[in-house]
Amino acid sequence: MTLPTASAPSDTAIAWCLLDAQGRELSSSEADRPFYAASTIKLHVLLAALRAADRGELDPDAAVPSTRTFTGEGGTPFTLAGDHLDPTHPDDGQQISVRELLVRMIDRSSNEATDHVLSLVGLEAVASVIADLELPATRVERMIGDGAALAAGRTNETSARDLARTLDTIVRGGGALEPGSRDLAREALAAQRIRIIGRAVRPGVPVLSKSGWVDGFRHDVAAVGGGGADEDRPLVLAVMTCGWDEAEADERILALTRDLLPEDLVR
Numbered sequence: 001m002t003l004p005t006a007s008a009p010s011d012t013a014i015a016w017c018l019l020d021a022q023g024r025e026l027s028s029s030e031a032d033r034p035f036y037a038a039s040t041i042k043l044h045v046l047l048a049a050l051r052a053a054d055r056g057e058l059d060p061d062a063a064v065p066s067t068r069t070f071t072g073e074g075g076t077p078f079t080l081a082g083d084h085l086d087p088t089h090p091d092d093g094q095q096i097s098v099r100e101l102l103v104r105m106i107d108r109s110s111n112e113a114t115d116h117v118l119s120l121v122g123l124e125a126v127a128s129v130i131a132d133l134e135l136p137a138t139r140v141e142r143m144i145g146d147g148a149a150l151a152a153g154r155t156n157e158t159s160a161r162d163l164a165r166t167l168d169t170i171v172r173g174g175g176a177l178e179p180g181s182r183d184l185a186r187e188a189l190a191a192q193r194i195r196i197i198g199r200a201v202r203p204g205v206p207v208l209s210k211s212g213w214v215d216g217f218r219h220d221v222a223a224v225g226g227g228g229a230d231e232d233r234p235l236v237l238a239v240m241t242c243g244w245d246e247a248e249a250d251e252r253i254l255a256l257t258r259d260l261l262p263e264d265l266v267r
Contacts, residue, residue, distance in 0.1 A: 012241075012242065017164040033159055036214065037158040041185045042139065044126050049120070058120060061099060065096075070118075074148060084111045088212055089112045089113070108193050111144045113213075118203055132186070138155060139158075140164075167210070167221045167223055195222075196211050197221035198222060200254045201222075216242055221236070237261065239256055
């Protein structure tokens, strides 16, 4: 079973946005163009969940029963299957902590974990994050795999500029998150298993990232560098592509990363 996603792109395109250590834009191209977001929406879900935790509305250490069945558009239940499933995810009914759901949503891009977190915080909480950050191209309108929502025209979109600003907000701090929540986010992003930009970075250089892909779309956003006295001051690069296969998209993202980042950060 393939993932219900979005219409195939009608063209090929690459967009990017690079922010400096103060969050100022250094370089961009087509940065406001909306793309189907794929798993990059998990950054917005993560930020919504961590803000709920900071308000005392969600306990990261609480245990909940694992599930692959969720309530979608119009109250219609749906069950994730096929391409959605992570074989390492706990079986239905087994206990899992909210913290582990948050980590799994990021480090291995678990769709089960993402929909579970969305069922805990709600799409409205994600919309509130998007509004607070003033992300004009970003919409998170449905849970992953919700066929009824897809049929109703609901979609998930974002842009390279919006992605860069979102990751910058998560990793840089500045009051966006309490220290414990920010540490959880950074640890999950550092443990990313599906890297693209990070493959062009020199060994030993810190990388905090989140990628996303479905047929026809391949994206990555990464905070690169920092550490020591500059722990909170990485560069942030977001790259979004459409119309190429995985290998070609990765080649283009890697080449762009090497062109845009300083020589001491890339290999």
